[in-house]
Amino acid sequence: MLKSTVGIERAASVLKLLGDKTRLTMVAILKQRECCVCEFLEVFDMSQPSISQHLRKLKDLGLVKEERRGQWIYYSLNSQSDLYGLIEDVLVHVPVQTEKIKQIEKSNPTLRCGC
Amino acid sequence: MLKSTVGIERAASVLKLLGDKTRLTMVAILKQRECCVCEFLEVFDMSQPSISQHLRKLKDLGLVKEERRGQWIYYSLNSQSDLYGLIEDVLVHVPVQTEKIKQIEKSNPTLRCGC
DNA sequence: TTAATATATAAGCATATAATTATATTGTTT
DNA sequence: AAACAATATAATTATATGCTTATATATTAA
Numbered sequence: 001m002l003k004s005t006v007g008i009e010r011a012a013s014v015l016k017l018l019g020d021k022t023r024l025t026m027v028a029i030l031k032q033r034e035c036c037v038c039e040f041l042e043v044f045d046m047s048q049p050s051i052s053q054h055l056r057k058l059k060d061l062g063l064v065k066e067e068r069r070g071q072w073i074y075y076s077l078n079s080q081s082d083l084y085g086l087i088e089d090v091l092v093h094v095p096v097q098t099e100k101i102k103q104i105e106k107s108n109p110t111l112r113c114g115c
Numbered sequence: 116m117l118k119s120t121v122g123i124e125r126a127a128s129v130l131k132l133l134g135d136k137t138r139l140t141m142v143a144i145l146k147q148r149e150c151c152v153c154e155f156l157e158v159f160d161m162s163q164p165s166i167s168q169h170l171r172k173l174k175d176l177g178l179v180k181e182e183r184r185g186q187w188i189y190y191s192l193n194s195q196s197d198l199y200g201l202i203e204d205v206l207v208h209v210p211v212q213t214e215k216i217k218q219i220e221k222s223n224p225t226l227r228c229g230c
Numbered sequence: 231t232t233a234a235t236a237t238a239t240a241a242g243c244a245t246a247t248a249a250t251t252a253t254a255t256t257g258t259t260t
Numbered sequence: 261a262a263a264c265a266a267t268a269t270a271a272t273t274a275t276a277t278g279c280t281t282a283t284a285t286a287t288t289a290a
Contacts, residue, residue, distance in 0.1 A: 005210045008143070012136040015205065019131025020248080021124055028123070037267060050249060052268055071257055071266050086208040090130065093201040095120045135278085152237060165279060167238055186236050186287050 003089075006082055014083050017061060018090060022046070023054050027077065027087060028097045029104075030064060034076035038109040043100040063087065072110060118204075121197055129198050132176060133205060137161070138169050142192065142202060143212045144219075145179060149191035153224040158215045178202065187225055 006014075018024050022044060029035060029043075040051045055075055058064045065078045078084065121129075133139050137159060144150060144158075155166045170190055173179045180193045193199065 003207050006208055008140055008209055009136055011205075011209045012134055012139045014134075015130045015139065016134025019127055019129075019134040021127040022248090024127045024130065025123055038265095046248090047250065048267070049251085049269080053248080056268080068257085068267095073267065086205065089204040089207065090126075090201065092118050092204065093121055094123055094126050137278090153235090161278090162280065163237070164239080164281085168278080171238080183237095183287090188237065 003085055004082065006086060010083070011086065013061060014063065014086060017057055017063065018087070020054070022050075023058060024094065025097060025100065026054060026058065027063065028091055028094050029100055030075060030077045031088075031091050032097065032101055033104075034074045035104065036069075036072040036074045036110065038072065039104045042107045042109055043103050118200055119197065121201060125198070126201065128176060129178065129201060132172055132178065133202070135169070137165075138173060139209065140212060140215065141169060141173065142178065143206055143209050144215055145190060145192045146203075146206050147212065147216055148219075149189045150219065151187040151189045151225065153187065154219045157222045157224055158218050 018027060025044075026035075026040065029040075037048065037051055037055065040055075041048055044051060055064065055066075059066060059075075061083070062078055062081045063083060064075050067074050067076070077087070081087075133142065140159075141150075141155065144155075152163065152166055152170065155170075156163055159166060170179065170181075174181060174190075176198070177193055177196045178198060179190050182189050182191070192202070196202075
């Protein structure tokens with residue numbers, strides 16, 4: 001695994017972003033699976049704009065990528081970022097978000113009908 | 116190396132603390148060498164109370180230990196903490212603070228006379 | 231015991247942060 | 261084109277944060 005160093009200022013910015021429970025959970029989820037906003041909406045007890053704003057911060061630092069697919073915008077971890085190694089190493093110490101993933105897959109918000 | 120997981124809430128608190136340039140630098144320095152407040156005072160451009168307050172936050176979470184030795188109080192990383200593994204893995208991505216260490220050793224604030 | 235040094239705590243203040251509600255934008259479906 | 265759905269942005273607000281100055285505490289030295 002690559003362990004390049006990233007400048008103390010830049011490192012501090014990432015850690016500040018990850019130092020919020022919501023964003024840390026988002027990133028942990030994204031390590032397992034890409035998600036769209038409406039999926040995050042299922043597992044976080046907050047408004048849609050709040051979720052969008054958290055994702056924006058992650059995107060502004062280049063930690064996540066977004067990709068529009070029809071009416072949904074999918075977010076995923078940006079493994080090309082020079083910060084990806086740091087994130088991976090942090091996530092090793094964070095519990096896997098299996099419960100949240102199940103919750104997302106159970107509610108399946110991107111399927112409107114049950115077919 | 117031990118890689119135990121630490122609860123997402125607790126992980127977020129550590130990362131929030133490390134998400135400040137001053138504290139991240141402090142921790143990076145402490146990885147190399149224990150320090151007293153007056154030594155930190157040499158390398159950070161801020162008041163003594165600010166430094167004490169940053170150290171207090173690190174201590175409140177158990178990241179650092181303090182030990183009084185005469186009139187000085189020395190701070191060091193608490194390798195007994197369940198968070199130590201996380202900190203170590205973060206520090207791998209942060210540049211070594213050789214310049215600051217040199218600065219401390221050059222000014223040598225705990226020696227009053229030159230003898 | 232008085233003065234000096236090292237550190238901690240308290241109070242105050244300016245800025246940053248994370249949430250909310252309201253509204254705009256973009257794409258889809260009819 | 262009109263209505264709807266998903267997401268983003270803007271404005272506002274309450275709280276948290278990080279700094280400063282002033283003061284307290286503890287240790288050492290004269």
